[in-house]
Every structure is written in C-alpha cells, then in structure tokens.
Amino acid sequence: MATEIADDVWRFECRGVNAYLVFDDVPTLVDAGTPWDEAAIRDGLEEAGVAVSEIGRVLLTHYDLDHVGKLAALAPDLDAPVHAYGFDAQLLRGARRPPLRNHKGLIQRLGGLVTDPADLDVASIADGETVGSFTAYHTPGHTPGHVAYVSEKLGVGFLGDLASESDGELSPSGWVISYDTDAVATSVRGLAARAPPFEVACVGHGDPIATGGGAALRRLAERL
Template sequence: MATELADGVWRFELRGVSAYLVDDDVPVLVDAGTPWDEERVREGLEEAGVGVGDVGRVLLTHYDLDHVGTLAALAPELDATVYAGAFDAAILRGERSPPLRNHKGAFQRLAGLFDTPPDLDIEAVADGERLGSFTAYHTPGHTPGHVAYVSEDLGVALLGDLVAASDGALEPSEWFVSYDTDAVLDSVRDLAARAPPFEIACVGHGEPLASGGDEALGALAARI
C-alpha cells in the first residue's frame, strides 16, 4: 500500500517497516523492505506511477535485512546506483561481514542468511555529500554506517532507524536493535544541530510525521 505524504513523497507500508519514494531530480527509492516485500514494493511504485526501471537512485539509510531485502529481486530491472554509508555498503557488497562481537552484528550475521547481495552498483556516501537535493548526514549508532538524508528544498528528512515514531513523537533507536546506543544519542543531537528545517520525517518504524519533523527531532535531542 502506498500513501502520498506530500506532493511527490510516498510511503510504502511493508512487513513491519516502511520504504519511501521521493520525486527529486529523479525518482528516488529510499530503503527497500524485507526479502518478502518485492510485490509490495512493486505495487507501491505502480501506485505512485513509477516503474522499477524509472528509479534513478536508491538511498539506503543502513544495512539491515528489512531495509535492503528486495534489492536483489529488483536488480534485473533496477538501473540505479545504491548509496549507503561506507561500513554498511561494504556489508551489502559482500566485502565484509557484520561483527560477531556485537549483539546487533551477530543478529545481522544470522539475518544475512536470508539476504542475497544485489547485482547493483553500490557506492559509499560521505558525510555532507549531496545527492540530488538531499544532503547525507553520517548518523552512526543503530549501525556503524547509518546515514540520514535531508532535503531543505523538499522539506523532507529520511531518518531510517536512527529514530522511531510513536504517537507523533520521535524516540531513539533502542539497545537491542542498535550497535551502540550512546552513539545513537550523539547522532540524534548532531543531526538536530546540523540539519536544515524540514516538515516530513520519514522513519523506518512507526508512522512518519507529515509536519513538524524538525521540531520533533529537536525536542528529542533536548530531552535525551
């Protein structure tokens, strides 16, 4: 199911997670659901009037099975570069494995048994890099390579799993799903201080905020 949050900003409700489509300089797919969400992603794109082959860029907030799972299935038709933080991009390319010494890394290693590396161009994105109208912000903690993307022009922030939304407020990623919760809190404060104003807060889990997104992020940063 696809829901248009604002003109050109679509949310795809998948299996316990959300992906997004944003009409920027090109159609941008943001995260990609679980390996069992292929049909839902395809249907969401169709509802938004976009074919898989029309997607011009994929922005990944991070490597987790529920955020990269459909990429391999979409790859035969998807002719777009995938951008992710360096640590997470290396995992997605199959160049490194999540570390077993970390509880989240060990879980990712297990979940990776259900994931297939996509046959796509995967590039590491640097902090401060511009991709269309979006600026990338390195926000480690949930994963070492977690990235948030903010477009001042569109008033949209792609927050991934740095935070979750609950009852119209934002909450930091919790210990059991994060590599380092202290780093999560530091990243929340850093993003709140550095990011330009935005209305729409797109999150992986919970209901996205259609307005007041930067105020909600600032309120979270002030109370943690």
C-alpha cells in the same frame, strides 16, 4: 499499501517497516523493505506511477534485513546506483561481514541467511555529500554506517532507524537493535543541530510525521 504523505513523497508500508519513494531530480527509492516485500515495493511504485526501471537512484539509510531485503529481487529491472555509507556499504557489497562480537552484528549475520546479495552499483557516500537535493548525514549508532538524508528544498528528512515514531513523537533506536546507544544519542543531537529545517520526518518504523518533523527531532535531542 502506498500512500502519498506529502507532495512528491510516497510511503510504502512493508512488513513492519517503511520504504519510501521521493520525486527529486529523479525518482528516488529510499530503503527497500524486507526479503518478503517485493510485491509491496513493486505495487507501490506502480501506484505512484513509476516503473522499477525508472528509478534513478536508491538512498540506503543502513544495512539491515528490513531495509535492503528486496534490492536483489529488484535488480533485474533496477539500473541505478545504491548510495550507502562506509561499513554498511561494504556489507552491501559483500566485502565485509557483521562482527560477531557485537549483539547487533550477530542479528545482522542471522538476517544475512535470508538476504540475497544484490548485483547493483553500490556508491559510497560521504558525510555532508549531496545527492540530488539531499544531503547525507552520517548518524552512527543503530549501525556503524547509518545515514540520514535531508532535503531542504523538499522539506523532508529520511531518518531510517535513527529514531522510531509513536503517537507523533520520536524515540531513539534502542539497545537491542543498535550497535551503540551512546552513539545513537550523539547522532540524534548532531543531526538536530546540523540539518536544515524540514517538515516531513520519514522513519523506518512507525508513521512518518507529515508536519513538524524537524521540531520532533529537536525535541528528541533535547530529551537525550
């Protein structure tokens, strides 16, 4: 199901995870759902009035089964760079594999069995780099290359799996699904301190916070 949660920001409800479309300088897809969510992504784009071929870029918050799952299926029609950070960009390219010495790495290895590699242009993004109106903030912990994207112009922040939402509040990524929960806490505090004000907080899991999203992030940082 597709829902416009704020001006120029659409949420696509996939199988237990969210993907998003934002109308920036070009239509921008943020994350891509699970390997079983092609219909949800394509139908959501159609409802928002955008063809897959009209997507100008993909912003990937991180490499996980439920965030990169449908990139390969979209690839025949998708001619746009996929922006990702560091280690996670290398995983997406197939240049590296998740480490077996970390429990989350093992989960990613298993997820790779049902995730087809995407034949797309993977553009490495740097901490503090701007893409359209968004600034990328390296927020490691959930994965080594996790990135949040914040647009002061649009008043929206895409937090990926740095935090999840429940009852209007944010909680940090937990141990089971994270490489390093200490790094998660550091990243939450760092993002709260560095990012400009924003109203809409878009998370991978839970409902996006349509008003007061930046304040919710700061409250989480204060609790950690």
